[in-house]
Amino acid sequence: MDQSTEHLASLKASIRxxxxxxxRMLSEKDQTLASGQLRHQLQKSGLLTNSRHLGLxxxxxxxxxxxxAIPPLYxxxxxxxxxxxxxxxxxxxxxxxxxxxxxxxxxSFGIPAPSRRVSRLMPAFLLSTVLVPLxxxxxxxxxxxMGGGFYDRLxxxxxxxRRPKLIGVAYEFQKANQLPCEPWDIPLDGVITDQHYYRF
Numbered sequence: 198m199d200q201s202t203e204h205l206a207s208l209k210a211s212i213r214x215x216x217x218x219x220x221r222m223l224s225e226k227d228q229t230l231a232s233g234q235l236r237h238q239l240q241k242s243g244l245l246t247n248s249r250h251l252g253l254x255x256x257x258x259x260x261x262x263x264x265x266a267i268p269p270l271y272x273x274x275x276x277x278x279x280x281x282x283x284x285x286x287x288x289x290x291x292x293x294x295x296x297x298x299x300x301x302x303x304x305s306f307g308i309p310a311p312s313r314r315v316s317r318l319m320p321a322f323l324l325s326t327v328l329v330p331l332x333x334x335x336x337x338x339x340x341x342x343m344g345g346g347f348y349d350r351l352x353x354x355x356x357x358x359r360r361p362k363l364i365g366v367a368y369e370f371q372k373a374n375q376l377p378c379e380p381w382d383i384p385l386d387g388v389i390t391d392q393h394y395y396r397f
Contacts (some may be wrong), residue, residue, distance in 0.1 A: 205377045209341055215246070216332045216371055222260035223368075228259065229367060234391040235268045237303045239277060242394040244364065244387075245275060245326060252292045252327035252361070255301075257278075257308045258343075260330050261368050261391060270296045278319045281310045290347040291318045292327075321351050324361040329385065331365045338384040338397035339376040340365050349383045362386045369393065 223231070251270065256262025267277050271284060276294065282304050283289030293311040294375045295301075303311035333341045336353055342348060352360050365388035372390070 199277075202379075206379050207343070212376065213332050213344065213374065214364060217258065218304055219370060220332075220368065223259060227335065228262070231391040232256070232265050234260045235261055235263060235366065235389065236269075238389050238391065238394055239263070241331055242245075242389060244394065245270065246390065248275060248325035248362075249322060250276050250278065252280075252319075252324045252364075254280055254328065254330050255309050256330075257306070261366050263328050263366055267295070271297055278324065279311055280308075281313075281316070281318075284313070288346075288350070288353055292321065292324060293318050318391045320360070322357045322359040325365060326353075326362045328366045328389075329363050331367050331371065332390075333371050333373045333376060334365050334367055334388045334395070335373045335376045336395060337375070338386070339382065340385050341376055341377045346381075349381055352383050353381070354383075364389055366390075 206396045240361040245251060253263045253267070271277060278292035279295045280290050281293040283291065293313050293316040295316065299315065301383060302312050304310045329340070331342055352363065354360060357365045363383065363385050365385045367388055368391050369390040385397060387394065
């Protein structure tokens with residue numbers, strides 16, 4: 198690892214630590230309130246109007262949780278998909294179908310995910326929109342995630358013929374002036390927070 202790469206990695210780690218700490222300090226009541234505000238922002242933005250196949254996630258580690266919006270989205274005819282880790286590698290991820298009330302099993306990170314027995318996978322290029330978790334974002338579409346690189350690998354333009362619209366989900370306080378980025382980082386098309394919808 199050269200000096201500049203090491204500096205970027207150190208900077209990202211510092212930002213990640215700071216933002217995760219702020220996220221974890223939110224009370225359960227504040228998290229629930231913000232999740233409701235996110236649902237309102239999703240409705241107001243019209244972002245999902247033409248999104249027939251939606252990838253999203255269940256909040257973990259204090260993340261702003263979009264999953265309470267699944268039942269009303271499902272009633273609107275939007276098919277929802279949740280991340281599922283690959284069977285033979287902890288470095289791969291896919292999106293699997295999910296319907297409200299379906300039983301979930303915890304993955305190696307302790308995050309509920311669709312069971313391999315009852316859900317089907319959706320190829321990444323067939324998803325309309327994906328709501329992406331993040332630790333920090335800036336208004337140039339840069340994102341810092343948890344450091345696993347799952348979303349960057351899944352939506353690598355060298356591997357997918359068509360990339361869905363990628364929309365970050367975050368609390369408003371996770372916005373940064375400018376984030377460090379690296380060549381393999383996949384930019385976001387927008388970010389929706391508990392207060393605003395930013396289009397890039």
